[in-house]
Amino acid sequence: MIKIQGVHKSFGDLEVLKGIDLEVKKGEVVSIIGGSGSGKSTLLYCINAIENIQKGKIIVDDIDVHAKATNQDKLRQKLGMVFQQWNSFPHYTVLENAALAPQVVLKMSKEEAMEVAKKELIHVGLGDKLDQYPMRMSGGQQQRLAIARALAMKPEYMLFDEVTSALDPELVGEVLDTLRLLRDDGMTMITVTHEIAFAREVSDKVAFFHQGVIEELGTPEQVIENPQKERTQQFLSKVLH
Amino acid sequence: MGFSLFTPLSWNDTGFILTGILNTVYISVVAIVIGTILGVIVGFFRAESNKYINMLIGSVLDVLRSVPLIIQLILFTTYIGAMGYPLDPFIAGSIILSLYTMAFMSEVFRAGFNSVQPSMITAARSLGMTYWQTVRYVRLPIGLRAVFPSWLGVALSVIKDSALVSVIGYMELLRTSEQLISRTQQPLEILIGVGIFYFIISYPLSLYGKHVERKMAI
Numbered sequence: 001m002i003k004i005q006g007v008h009k010s011f012g013d014l015e016v017l018k019g020i021d022l023e024v025k026k027g028e029v030v031s032i033i034g035g036s037g038s039g040k041s042t043l044l045y046c047i048n049a050i051e052n053i054q055k056g057k058i059i060v061d062d063i064d065v066h067a068k069a070t071n072q073d074k075l076r077q078k079l080g081m082v083f084q085q086w087n088s089f090p091h092y093t094v095l096e097n098a099a100l101a102p103q104v105v106l107k108m109s110k111e112e113a114m115e116v117a118k119k120e121l122i123h124v125g126l127g128d129k130l131d132q133y134p135m136r137m138s139g140g141q142q143q144r145l146a147i148a149r150a151l152a153m154k155p156e157y158m159l160f161d162e163v164t165s166a167l168d169p170e171l172v173g174e175v176l177d178t179l180r181l182l183r184d185d186g187m188t189m190i191t192v193t194h195e196i197a198f199a200r201e202v203s204d205k206v207a208f209f210h211q212g213v214i215e216e217l218g219t220p221e222q223v224i225e226n227p228q229k230e231r232t233q234q235f236l237s238k239v240l241h
Numbered sequence: 242m243g244f245s246l247f248t249p250l251s252w253n254d255t256g257f258i259l260t261g262i263l264n265t266v267y268i269s270v271v272a273i274v275i276g277t278i279l280g281v282i283v284g285f286f287r288a289e290s291n292k293y294i295n296m297l298i299g300s301v302l303d304v305l306r307s308v309p310l311i312i313q314l315i316l317f318t319t320y321i322g323a324m325g326y327p328l329d330p331f332i333a334g335s336i337i338l339s340l341y342t343m344a345f346m347s348e349v350f351r352a353g354f355n356s357v358q359p360s361m362i363t364a365a366r367s368l369g370m371t372y373w374q375t376v377r378y379v380r381l382p383i384g385l386r387a388v389f390p391s392w393l394g395v396a397l398s399v400i401k402d403s404a405l406v407s408v409i410g411y412m413e414l415l416r417t418s419e420q421l422i423s424r425t426q427q428p429l430e431i432l433i434g435v436g437i438f439y440f441i442i443s444y445p446l447s448l449y450g451k452h453v454e455r456k457m458a459i
Binding site: 048073074076077079080081083085087089090091100101104105106146149150153 | 358360361363364365366367368369370371374378379382383386
């Protein structure tokens with residue numbers, strides 16, 4: 001379970017998160033929607049200890065993410081993360097990309113790591129690309145590689161930061177299908193997304209962020225279909241046309 | 242008189258010339274290897290440290306890069322000798338040539354490390370990799386590949402710059418040829434020959450570089 005309690009985060013003078021409270025239970029899919037600069041991505045970066053916080057607490061399975069004693073490298077093994085940019089390692093093949101972290105971090109043997117990586121790559125539909133170099137693949141394929149690469153670490157949670165935003169429109173579908181696959185596997189996920197229809201379809205909870213606070217939180221039916229707050233209504237009317 | 246101090250070039254000189262060639266290769270390899278290792282370390286340190294430390298290291302490197310190599314060689318050997326530590330020309334030459342190489346290499350590698358996108362590093366860290374694992378498996382290989390052509394350029398120029406070590410008495414290819422010239426008085430033939438030898442030493446490296454580049458351009 002991920003517990004976010006009263007989290008404040010600033011970059012210099014700019015306060016990006018102004019007291020965020022949110023809980024994500026095992027097996028839940030939570031989508032975060034909102035305008036740009038609302039702090040959605042920053043929250044994910046804080047959960048994964050890529051960014052520190054000024055106030056509050058983030059607790060992942062009883063581990064205080066930002067406590068001094070916490071081994072953040074170890075913590076990140078629990079939290080898979082996929083970014084807007086796929087960041088494939090260009091010097092490794094698809095299979096080596098996905099096998100690297102299990103081998104280096106989890107100290108698996110090369111064969112074992114390759115086996116695990118292969119399984120995840122087949123799962124996301126890249127079984128026929130194992131020996132290719134990522135530069136030769138489309139953005140959608142590279143993003144699926146990024147997902148498989150994270151899954152090969154057997155994380156307990158997956159964080160998705162606008163994973164379809166940098167893709168050509170015709171490639172968005174294959175990546176969203178992969179996320180649906182993970183939901184069906186029962187993966188706990190937090191997705192920051194601009195795909196409102198997708199959020200409505202897959203989420204157990206939707207949080208609407210506005211200027212660093214959660215303006216509205218509830219089921220997709222509540223937040224997306226019957227938003228109560230004016231700002232949520234305004235935002236949705238803009239993105240849904 | 243019927244007697245001449247000069248004797249023409251003959252096959253007996255082959256061994257002498259070969260020693261010169263080997264010594265050129267030897268000191269070049271030493272300088273390139275040491276200069277590369279130090280260059281990677283200094284380049285990485287520069288890519289990672291703040292503006293002020295960088296300015297400090299940068300100014301030292303600027304001196305090494307801006308003062309002509311021949312002056313550095315003479316000053317270093319003379320002063321070390323005058324201080325009571327006469328150094329073998331090979332040792333003195335290797336030290337200066339390595340430092341000179343390092344000064345250029347460190348800039349090459351700094352650019353390489355900086356060319357790795359920060360988001361790539363974040364992605365690697367988010368997989369649970371530690372700082373040093375990220376350096377070892379992501380930043381080094383990507384950064385080094387990016388600057389391989391520049392590295393090759395520096396390495397090739399070091400081979401040619403190694404000729405300057407002749408001024409402190411190291412018996413490399415150029416100095417060998419100078420001695421032969423003073424004995425035979427056949428400068429044209431000898432200098433053309435030496436030029437060809439430098440080409441023969443450098444060209445395979447250049448070819449190898451092209452081969453590696455092709456292999457890396459996946």
